[in-house]
Amino acid sequence: MSYRLSEINQAVRTDPAAFAKKCDADYSAEIAAAARGIAARRSRSRVILLAGPSGSGKTTTAMRIEDVLDHSGVETYTISMDNYFNTVDPDTAPRTREGDYDFESPFCLDIDLLNHHFSMLDRDEGIDIPKYDFPTHSRLEGVVSQHLKLGQDEMAIFEGIHALNDVIVGKNPHAFKLYIAARSNIVDDNDTVVFRHGWMRLCRRIVRDYNFRGNPAERTLRMWANVSRGERLYITPYKENADLLFDSSLACECSVLKPFVVPLLKEVSQKEFPVVADILNGYEQIEAMSADNVADNSLIREFIGGSTLSY
Helix, strand or coil: CEEEHHHHHHHHHHCHHHHHHHHHHHHHHHHHHHHHHHHHCCCCCCEEEEECCCCCCHHHHHHHHHHHHHHCCCEEEEEEHHHHECCCCCCCCCECCCCCECCCCHHHECHHHHHHHHHHHHCCCCEEEEEEECCCCEEEEEEEEEEECCCCCEEEEEECCCCCCHHHHCCCCCCEEEEEECCCEEECCCCCEEECHHHHHHHHHHHHHHHHHCCCHHHHHHHHHHHHHHHHHHHHHHHHHCCEEEECCCCCHHHHHHHHHHHHHCCCCCCCCCHHHHHHHHHHCCCCCCHHHCCCCCCCHHHHCCCCCCC
16 A cells, blocks of 8 residues: 555645544554454453554554454453563573674573463463563562453554464464554655655664654664564564564654654764754654644654653
């Protein structure tokens, strides 16, 4: 699927609030369809595996699916698989060819514990979900982030970049598997790509890293090459394991992100990061849109902030 540049710009000029509302409605329709598919399969497994590359909106999507399922009578809990990371051990941690820690590898996770917990939940047993501390790269010894025991018509969404990897899916074939990514380009009237879907995710991350962590765009761009490498090796190849491919792109998002991301990108060396010039060229053709038009519970709020949700 692609979005038409001329239609985006026309909508921004004429009625941006209605445009944002329609984009959110389209996203909500995808959420509802995913929730229906999950609910229909709950007799096979109580576990939902939700994966996708960085900047896909996994957090908001998991929360929204949980909300729809809850309102339909299927109480649902969302668990971040980040809490299953192993404490970094210099002797056993996966490494890149260059010898650096490979934090993008699925083998940073405690795969055995994850699979054991999935089996326990499907056997109606309770589990103690661990707690991971990212500043120290360690799992907190003896600390439980959440105790979880699923009752009848209750399910658990395990959300993480590696949720669909074969090392997890292979032992949990009945779990509902959902792959989420921004999958739509913006094209002109000749079907020439003006803005690539990969740029959307990158811009989401740049804005979120700046707004929530104070990180300059240069820092996000420096780590993006390694993130992209990890996606190619460990995430994208396993999207075919999904029962449903979910497109998290919104037609209005580039217009909304433009006032946030363009000033950040203009501070970056285009010589060092050539993709910045391509992104800025794309943004020159896209009309900007005020975030005032965006609802508090919109997916875009995960990246720009100002939401009633917490991250």
